Amino acid sequence: MRPPPGGRTRSRGLSLGVLALCVAAARCLQSQGVSLYIPQPAINATVEEDILLSVDYSCHGIPTIEWKYTSSWGVQKIVEWKPGTQANISQSHKDRVCTFDNGSIQLFSVGVRDSGSYIITVTERLGSSQFGTIVLHVSGEMLPGALVPLENRSVWEANLILRDVICPPPVEILYEDLHFVAVFLAFLVAVAALLISLMWVCNKCAYKFQRKRRHKLKESTTEEIELQEVEC
Secondary structure, eight states: OOOOHHHHHHHHHHHHHHHHHHHHHHHHHHHHSOEEEOSOSEEEEETTOOEEEOOEEEOSSOOEEEEEEEETTEEEEEEEEOTTSOOEEOGGGTTTEEEOTTSOEEEOSOOGGGOEEEEEEEEOTTSOEEEEEEEEEEESOOOGGGGSOGGGSOHHHHHHHHHHHHSOOOOOOOHHHHHHHHHHHHHHHHHHHHHHHHHHHHHHHHHHHHHHHHHHHHHHHHHHHHHHHHHO
């Protein structure tokens, strides 16, 4: 006996329903992930310049955005916020940071001490997160602003200034300079050896010349004495 046509229709409908649920679940999982885009992962700047640390993200819902600063001095939290809400800026970067809803931040009037790695972490409400890094290098001489009293600076900057005063950085010795000094000393030693050799040769020649002259004088004196004896 053949199965009734209605059974085939119901089985096909069930298969299509399961497939649709799988596709919907896959799209849901995909939409819950966080993607982060950093157009410029390395930035070079000069002192007193305003820098934009530009990023862009996509995720499901409103995420939590956090920026941290890492360098040889340690790790420091800069700011944390949710788009559309007030940002929680750390005391060390008060009045120096501006946040944007796409996750970017702007640093005002950067200095040499702002050089380092800036890490952004985007965390969505379901727990998944994504992070990225921007490396900032600030070059240029420090401006007279370094003479501002410590009480007018942040605690972070004051600690850095006191650390430089108490433990100044070691003087860097350039190996190229040492190589030049070594070559110059070797050249002086070679010149001195050459002069000593020339003096020894000249002294030897002068000694031989005087000896030869004395021998000639002695022979001439001997011949005169012999002639006088013959005449007598």
